[in-house]
Amino acid sequence: MVVCGWKPRPSDMMMRSAVQHVARRAGATSATCGRRAVQRTNLLHGAAPSSRLIQRGAKLAPSVQQLSACFSTAADDKGSYLALCNAVLAIPHHIYWLADRREFQAETRQLLDIVTHSIYTDKEVFIRELISNASDALEKLRHLQSTGESIQDAELEPKIVITTDEKAGTLTIADTGVGMSKDELIENLGTIARSGSKAFLEQLKESSSGESGDALSGIIGKFGVGFYSAFMVADKVEVFSQSAVSGRQSNVWRSDGSGSYEVAEANDVTRGSKIVIHLKDTCKDFGTKAKVESIIRRYSNFVSFPIVLDGDTVNTVQALWTKSESEVTDEEYTEFYKFIANAFDEPAYRIIFKADAPIELKTLFFIGSSHTEKFGYARLEPGVSLYSRKVLIERNSPDILPDWMRFVRGVVDSEDLPLSLSREKMQDSRLIHKIRDVLTRRIIRFLERESTKEPEKFEKFFTEFGQFIKEGICTDFANKDSLAKLxxxxxxxxxxxxxxxxxxxxxxxxxxxxxxxxxxxxxxxxxxxxxxxxxxxxxxxxxxxxxxxxxxxxxxxxxxxNGRKVISAEHAKVDVVSDDSTSGKKLSKDQQDLFGAWLKLTLEDNVKEVKFTSRLTDSPAIIVDHESASIRKMMQMVNDRAGQDMSGLSKNVMEINPNHSIIVDLNALREVNDALAKKVARQIYTNATVAAGLVEDGRTILGGLNEILAELLEQSLHQKDMVFAFRSAAARLTPALAVFLGGATLGTMHSGVAHAEDKRDLRDLEFGVPHDRKRVDPFSPFFPSDKHPCTHAGMFIPGCHELKIFSGSSHFELADDIARRLGTRVGKIKLGRFADGEVQVQVGESVRGKDVYLVQSLASPVNDNIIELLLMVSTMRRASAKKVTVVLPYYAYKHHRRANPAATSLNSKFIQSPAADIAKMLEVMGVDRVIAVDLQFRVEGHEACFFSSDIPVETIETIMAGVEYFATQVYLRRPLVVMAPNPECLRRARIFQTGLNKWLPDSPAQFAVFFHGTGKKGSGEQTPADIVGDVKGADVIVVDDLIDTSETLSKLTNLALSKGARKVYCFASHPLLNGDAERLIEDSNVSQVVVMDTIPADPKAFHTDKLKRLSVAPMLAELIQAEHFKAHSYIDKVNSREDFKYVHHY
The missing domain is CATH 3.40.50.11260 (Rossmann fold)
Structure with missing residues (x-):
């Protein structure tokens, strides 16, 4: 009897009985039921509903009620039996005809257990294995098509389709490849390692426990066990397969991995194979799209065929190393480098290498423009990944290239690599070493050629990556000579x-x-x-x-x-012909012997030998035969680990210049004042150790020097000749001491000068301009920056070295203008984007203890600029900046018309708005102060701000800049009218009107307001747009806070002109100018639009001559200067009885 492999339920048992009953009756009435029905029913022994078809919503076979009715049918009711037979024969493919259960062989079950529990170190690789099998099936189909074989479903697109079902707990991987017949399913899936598996298992049994690991790695490439990795995560695996050869029956293979499997026929299966994995409860996360997508991108991103996950194609990056170099553009290589290296810089070099022996290799290497180790970050990880047929085997493999080449990024692909059974590691260490040697030599030869071909470019490379070349010389002895050429x-x-x-x-x-x-x-x-x-x-x-x-x-x-020894100049044996010193003094041979003996006795604790040499010309003495700096560093490390101080165990050899005046005078001094002479001798030795780099802490030499100075000051006047001699020696010693001590004395003197400079009355300075000079022109927003006093040679602002101006990526031109007006420069900072869009911030100079000002306009792209600013603040905090101030020319999300619509009051709109959330983020990141442009709002008669009282906010109002421009630079005819384009701008327009009347008091400007229409067009309640106020014959100046699309401005201009206005101008603080705003301004009747440069102009957009940008940099620079020095700001001055301040302090 054929075993069906499913647990019968009462309904299933009734269906089975009905089927058997029909078969018996059909045998008695074969002439009526028909020969075909009899043959089919004679074969039918059981049925099992298919969950696959149930999921499709297919109708089941005849119901239990129908079958029960058939049992009660009279024996001679042939029509009923015929209907039942036809119903049974119409059962679709969810009933597996002739389910064939088979047992795995004993050794196969053992090997299956090894595959499931021992081989793979990470369960997620089962997806890689199944995708690789699907790709192989598609490749086989391509080969089959090339032979001219008739292919079933030839119109199907070659692809791999993966479907996740979290609710059902299944993962389905399907392909439209070559498929398998029943025999192929049994042969390929029912038998593991048909050749040699038994022998392997016997060998594994005979091996000791310590050798089993080696035996396991010995089955490299012999067994196609990747399919069975699915059982690591599956309770049951079903494989539906339809052979590509036309006319073959589709089948299903299923197993729970317990040692048996069954194969049955199945209908309605498209060409290829579909694997349905029923996930274990502990592995349900493999049924989520996000998890599967991350695994595909990690291992199978370069598979040749499309991988469609839940309707989305995942593998969009091409495997460029498989293509000819002539088929790929530089831009494609660059994007590929950024993808695999997760970098944002451009590659400096590209290395392509292909080989056929000893194995087939395809390599694509990149060398970037910079690296992060130089900034003190973590050590770089190996950057070359191993692929086999475009499937990732090992990411960032440490075996492909030597460790010192970890700056290289790229891929190595080979179909012939000896891989472990799990395909997670390479085997055969001798071959691996040979491949690594070949690739290493190839890269070194490439760098040699480039150093000759483009020497300047290579020098930049060496400046950036030279430390890795040097590391290679010290660790890679085989390539030492080749690397030395670099x-x-x-x-x-x-x-x-x-x-x-x-x-x-x-x-x-x-x-x-x-x-x-x-x-x-x-x-x-x-x-x-x-x-x-x-x-x-x-x-x-x-x-x-x-x-x-x-x-x-x-x-x-x-x-x-090249046959020449490399020797340090400190240890070289060289002598020069002596021509005596310029003093004309010289020790005779007898004097040298006596002085040398005395000096050795004086320094017996430090020197083992004193020699006289002719190699010196300007120095009195040197230390020779000492260890090099690198050896001393290594010895110090060993001493530190051992907890010992071995610095005083070794004595040095001291060479003396007998022609030097200090030595000659010291020889005379020892006969007059032996105590002082010994102090001087010890100081000469100390100076020699300093020159040799043997003194780790320069403060240790100060005691002896002070003793000499103190004793010299006590000498009587009759010893002035000896004092003069010492002064001559001190004059020669001072430069070396100053260099060694890091310029401590000079630094102190410089600090004192700077301190005195800082004590100057800063209120008498205005960017380096005398107080009595006219202040209006240099700080006018439309004063040319190249004529600003700070740009003149020789101008200096005391204390500016204590502040740092840094710019975000949104508006560098403005930050540069501010810095130049402060007599400084924009600080060095690197702002980059990784391939996935993450922001990288690196500070290129020290900000420790400095006041840092970060200039960032939160314009489009708004969210990117916000995140960048937050990371800049965080970076400055980590770099120990004294104070961090953010300068916000434009503050996003602050517009009153974009406030929270659900708020119950106007004040709560600001408190609950996204702008307030941004303010909270800045406060959390550690901002000390905020400087903004036109940030404040008036709510119910009070000033409102997004920031809490913990953060001081200084806001510049640009209204007076606009007033000054229109009063001095624009020819305005009377009468004048200042217009508010909406109720929210009434206050700005009123301030503008008052300021303009003070500049032009002869004919005061009038006031008007533009009201937008209300209601839908054509409705009875519609109110048309209108202007409240008389504009007839007047020059109208519209005062707004920002210009977005220019539609309101165009509408307002047409309405004003229709009411008799002569000309219409506009002043606004922030030029958003979204869409075709400038083109709309160009096409409108407005005469001129004046804005501040708080938002940079898009260089790719259309620009109109009607738009005039005024610089906000002078006001920001003066405010930063005033804030930095805690001094009076001239832009804070009161022009009249009414307060028209540029700056509001919160």
Whole structure:
């Protein structure tokens, strides 16, 4: 008897009995029922309803009531039996005919258990495996079509369709590929690893527990077990498949992974395979769209065929490494780099490499323009991912390239890679190392070619990524010589700021020079003044200047280049012919012996030997045979870990210049005042250790120096010759001490000067302009910025070095104008966007203890600029800024017409508006003060503000700037009328009218108000638009707060002109100018529109000559200066009895 594989219910048992009853009756009445019906019913033994068809809403087979009625039918009622037979034969494909249950073989069950529980480290890879299988099926279909074989459903588009059903707890993965017949289902899904599986399991059993892991990894590439990974998350798996070969029956395969499976026929299955995964309760999250989409993007984003998830195509990025370089544009490569590297910069280099041996490889590498390690952020992760046939195997693999190449981003794809059974790791370490060596050499050779082809570009690369090249020299011995050719350093034979290579150094060497000399110093100036450089300078021998202890360690590892030894100038054995010092003094040979013995005895705790040398010309002594800076750093690290202080265990060799005046005078001093001479000798040794970089803390040398100074001051007048000699020595020592101490004394002096400067009466200064100079022109909003006093040479604003101006990405021009008017510059800050739109903020200079002003106009794109501002504030806080002030030329969401419509009062509209929410976010981020333009509102007779009382807000009103412009720059004819375009602008228009009357008192301006029409057009309650006030024969100035689409302005202008107005002008603070606003202004009858530059102009938009922009930078600059110095602001002055302030303090 055939087992159906489903648990019968009462209704199912009745249906089964009915079917069998029909079969028996049909056998007795075969002539009536028909031969075909008899044959079918003789085969029918059971039925199982298909959940798949039930989900489709298909009608079930005859109901239980119908079958019961058939049982009561008389035996000779042939018509009823015929109807029942036809009904049974009409049962659709949700009944699986002849369900064939089979058992997995014993070794197959064991291997299935390994696949389900041991191989994979992450359950989510089952989606990758099933998509890979679907892609393979589509590739096979493409090959089958190329052979001319007749294909079923040839019109179907090749694609992979994934459907999630959270309610049912299922995940369905379907393809329109080659499909499988019944035998292929049994062969491919019912049997794991047909060849060799039993032998493998026997080997696994024979292996010890410690070797089982190695045995497991030994089945690389031998078993197609990816399909069975679905059982990690599934209670049951169903596979519906229709072979692409025409005429074959569709089938269904299902199993719960317990050791058995069953195969049955199925109808209405389209070409290809559909896998229905019934998820376990603990794995229901794999039935959500978001989870599945993230997995697809991580592993299968570059699959060749479309992957449609719940109706949306997921894999939209192409695998560019599979294409010919001529088929891909630079822009496509750039976008691909930004996608895989999650970067926002442009790639500096692109490396494409393909190989066929020892295995097939396709690689695409990128080197970016910058990296984050230089800012002290976390160490970069490896950036090259491993793919096999465009399916991700390992993200950011550490095995493809050496660790020092972690700055490289890209992909490596190969169909021949030896992968582990789970396809999560590469195997065969020897082959991996060979691939890594080949790729590493390829990248190094590419950089060598680029360094010759475009040297300036490569120097920029080396400046940015040189630390990785140096790390490679120290860690990658096999490629050390090749990497050494990429090194770039300054040299004593090239101009400052220019770099040279080791090859160029060798080309300039004399033929008899077998060494390459280098000198490690913090800066070029210190290197050129080093006593170790004196001999090379006199002999005109070239020395490379390296500026970091790391470089010292690098050169130590290079050791030899092109047959020449690389030696530090501190350890080089060089001598020059002495020509005596300029003082004419010199120690004789006998004096040298006596002085050397005395000096060694005096310094016996510090030196092991004292020698005389002719290599020195300007220095009295040096330390030789000491450890290099890099070795000392390593020893210090070891000492710190061991908790020991080993700094005093090693003694040094001291070389003395017998021709130096200090040494000659010291030799004479020891015979007169031995105590003072010993102090001077110790100080000479200390100075030599400073020059050698052996003193970690410069404060330790001050005690001895102070003792010498104190004793010299106590000397009597008859010792003036000796004092003069010491002064001569001190004059020579001072530069080295000043350099070592970091310019502490000079810094103190400079600080004192700056402090004195800051004590000047700042109220007598106006951006560096004397108080008695006319103040109107320099600070007029329409005064040219290039003629501003701050831009003149020699102008200085004391204390401006304590403030920093930074600009967001919304309005850099305004921030730059403000900074120039303050006599400073915009601070260095990097604002970027990652590929997914996230904002990156990096400060390029120190703001510790500084007053920071962040200029950001919250215009379009509004939300991006808000987030950017919040992150800028957070970044400045983390960088320890003293105070953070945000300067908001335009504040988004503040417009009264966009306030909360659900609020019950006008005041609550502001309190509950999104503008107030933005203010709260700024307060939470730690803003200390806000400077804004035209931010305030008057609500029920009181000033209202979005910010709480905890944040001081200073608001500049630009009305008087507009008044000044129209009074001085526009020819206005009388009478004049100032008009408010809406009730909300009545106050602004009144202030404008009053200010204009004070500028032009001979003919006071009148006032008018524009009222919008109400009601729908054509309705009986419609009120047309109108102007309250007389505008006949007048020049009208419309005063608004912002211009959005210009439609109201155009409508108002036409109405005013129709009522007899001569000309219509407009003044507004904020030029939003959305859509075709400027073109509408151009086409309208308005004479001129004057706005402030609080919002930048769109360079791509249409611009009209009727629009005039006034700069708000002078007012903001003066307010920032006044705020920074806590001084009087001239824009805060009162012009008359009425208060027409530019600035309102909250």
């Amino acid at each position: 090194l770039r350093y300054e040299s004593s034979q090239v101009d400052e700021g220019k770099l040279t290579t080791l090859d160029e150094y060798v080309s300039r060497c004399p033929p008899d020079q077998n060494e390459i000399y280098y000198l490690c110093a913090p800066t070029r100036a210190i290197a050129e003044s080093s006593p170790y450089f004196e001999a090379f300078k006199k002999m005109n021998k070239e020395v490379l200047f390296v500026y970091s202890p790391i470089d010292d360690f690098v050169m130590t590892n290079v050791a030899e280049f």
